Structures are given as structure tokens and as C-alpha cells.
Amino acid sequence: MNSMRQSKKIRVMHLNQYVGYDGPSRGIMGQVKYMDRERFQPVICEIKSTKHHELVNEVKDIGCEHVTLGRDRSYDLSIIVRVAFLLKRRKIDILNTHNAIACWYGNTAARIAGVPVVFTLRNNQRANYKLLLKKRTLYETARLLDRVAMKIADKTVAVSKRLERFYIEHEGIPAEKIMTITNAIDLETVDPYVGDGARRDARQRMGIRQDTAVIGIVGDLVERKGHACLIKAARSVMKTHADVVFLIVGDGPLRADLARRVSEDSLADHVVFAGHVKNAFPLLAAMDIFVLPSVAEGISRALMESMAIGMPSVCSAIDGNLDAVDDGEMGFIFPVDNDEILADRLLVLIANEDLRKEMGEKARERAKEKFGMRKLARAYEELYVDMIRIHSRRRLRDR
Secondary structure: OHHHHHHOOEEEEEEEOOOOOOHHHHHHHHHHHOOOOOOEEEEEEEOOOOOOHHHHHHHHHOOOEEEEOOOOOOOOOHHHHHHHHHHHHOOOOEEEEEHHHHHHHHHHHHHHHOOOEEEEEOOOHHHHHHHHOOOHHHHHHHHHHHHHHHHHOOEEEEOOHHHHHHHHHHOOOOHHHEEEOOOOEOHHHOHHHOOHHHHHHHHHHHOOOOOOEEEEEEOOOOHHHOHHHHHHHHHHHHHHOOOEEEEEEEOOOOHHHHHHHHHHOOOOOOEEEEEOOOOOHHHHOOOOEEEEOOOOOOOOHHHHHHHHHOOOEEEEOOHHHHHHOOEOOOEEEEOOOOHHHHHHHHHHHHHOHHHHHHHHHHHHHHHHHHOEHHHHHHHHHHHHHHHHHHHHHHHHHHO
8 A cells, every 4th residue: 555655646737827828837837847756747827818829839748748727717706616625526635836826725725635735936926016906905805815815825936036035024934834945947948049149030030130138028018127227227328329129029018008108208219119929939049038027927037048148237235136136247237227227237248248258157157056857856855744744744643
């Protein structure tokens, strides 16, 4: 009996709002790709059906089961019952929930089903709610749901150390209930985009001269990403250095407003809206400097990818950015929403190619050391085993 139990694969279900090209989805799929299949069998479950059906095939190609609840509405209490039933029917050993909505429903469902649950916390949700939920009642309700859901979780995993400390010090999460597993990327996909050759080819494809300074940002066009701050800084940069292209990769609800700002500031000839892309690496390869002026962030996948390519960055002084980038070493840190200091740091890097290369090399070394997906997968595997063991002991004690 013991040998049978030991040989049984641990079934891990990841619950997310949907499968997409966003950071959480790519993180889940990267983790699943590198899981030890001799010991673990992963399942990815989405609350809403994905619009990107090609990703379902990608999930299956990496040997992972895919399940969708097919719910049209995110706010639907029947999701709790559906998830609890799914956990029981598929004999799931541990549930890993991702981001707020999946956490609210999934953690409760796991408690009903008697399954241990790990919640992956990818950003400062309090800061997100301030931007997204303008009514105080909605904001306070969301924070209350967070506190309840994190209390239910056997463990909350923060993607950066500073994020972990924030939730201990300001949200009252007990230190023993939260830990850090640093966010990661698939480093094995990076190498084709590294070096002068990749930069030259990327610029030829885009019609950008080799001697033009290219400053870029990758992310959804939403308020928390801070694109407005970058556009203000671009106006200042252009007064001193005219041969610059600002490459904005991503799409979202602020597209029209940002385009209007660019037009009003007479920057249309220097700002390129590249739109949503499934693979940002060919565009990252064309950049000289990466910018991340976010108001709230865990550790940005795009930032890690830019570092892995070997690019210096200029980032706002928030939790994840401070964990990833040492000011003056791999790039520069500037105060949140301070476009004047952002512009100043950009001008320093534009004017100094040797400094860009030096910082870029340090950034690449940091990425290889800290941001590998294989390392993340091993850390989660150890956590899952520990949580299942603790949960089993608790059940035996309570009998």
C-alpha cells in the first residue's frame, strides 16, 4: 500500500481566470513545462473560456490537461461549487490559485473539497484596487475578500521578497503563512534574441536605423503600467536628443487616450504603438533601453525578459522592480510618477553606449542567476509536497 501511494503522481490543478498571453498565464505554462512528470500531473483550469484557442493546444502539447468552466461572468458564486466538484471528481491533490478572482473562489472551493491550496500573489493587489475600483465600498470589499481567501490558503506565495514583506507588515498576513518564490521566465527561449546580430536583424525588420536610440515598454495599456509618465518623459527627452524612437508594445483600454497625448505633444513621428504581440522578444531585441514606470507590479515578466536579453532598464521604485534591479548597476530606479527624473535617467543612458552595455551585461547575469523557470518549478514542487504532508497530518490529528 505504501509503495502504491508513493508511486502515485501528485495531481496539481492551477486555477486562473483564463488562459491568455498575460504574465500569469505564461508563468503557469512555464512552470508546468518544467514540472517533474515522474512525480506530478498538472491540470490547468480556467474560469472563463479562452479567446486564444491556439494556447489550449500549447497546453496539451506540454502534456497538461486543460479544463474550462466556461463561465461568462467573473462574479458568480456557482464557480465555488463547480471548482469544488472538479477537485473531487478529478482527485486533485493540491490546488494552486492565481490572482484575485481565482483566489476568492478557488480557495473557498478547496476548503469545501478538503484539498490543500496554495495562492500565488503576483502583485500588490491593494494598489491595483485603488486604480481599478474607484468606489470605496468596492475597494474595501475586494480587500476583505483578499484577507479571507489568504487566511484560507495553506500558503501564499509572493513573487518578490518586498511583496512578501508588504503583506506581512501592512495586510496582516502571518509570516508563517507566506513565502517568496521569485517570478521567472523560460531562459531557454532567450538566446536567439541576444547580441548585436539579433539587434541588427530586429531593426531591419522594423525599418529602424541602427544608430537610432530605441526606448521601449511592454505591457497592457492600463493605468497601473504608467505609460502616461513615459510619454511625459519622452517630451523632455526629445528636447535634448531628437533621434529617439519610443516603442510601446501592448494594447488595452488606454490606447486612444495615450495616442491623443502623443499627438498633442507632437511626438507622433517618434512613438510607435506596436499593439499586442504573442511573442515580445523580436521587439525587445530592437531596444536599447527598457522602461517600466509602473505604479503596481510584482516582478514584471517583460522586465525579466529584457534583462535576460542583456538590456539596461529604468524602473519605478516599487516592490518588484526594486527586487529585480539594483539602482546604478543593472539600470536606474526613479520615484513613482516622476517623469523629470525618468527623462534624466534615460538621457544618461542614451548618451553613454558603454554604460548601457555594462549595465546590460549585469542585468543578463542577474536574470540567469535568479529568474530561471526550472528553479521556480523545483521550488513549487517542494512546496506542494510539504503542503500535502502537513494537510495529511492535520486530517489524521482531527479524526
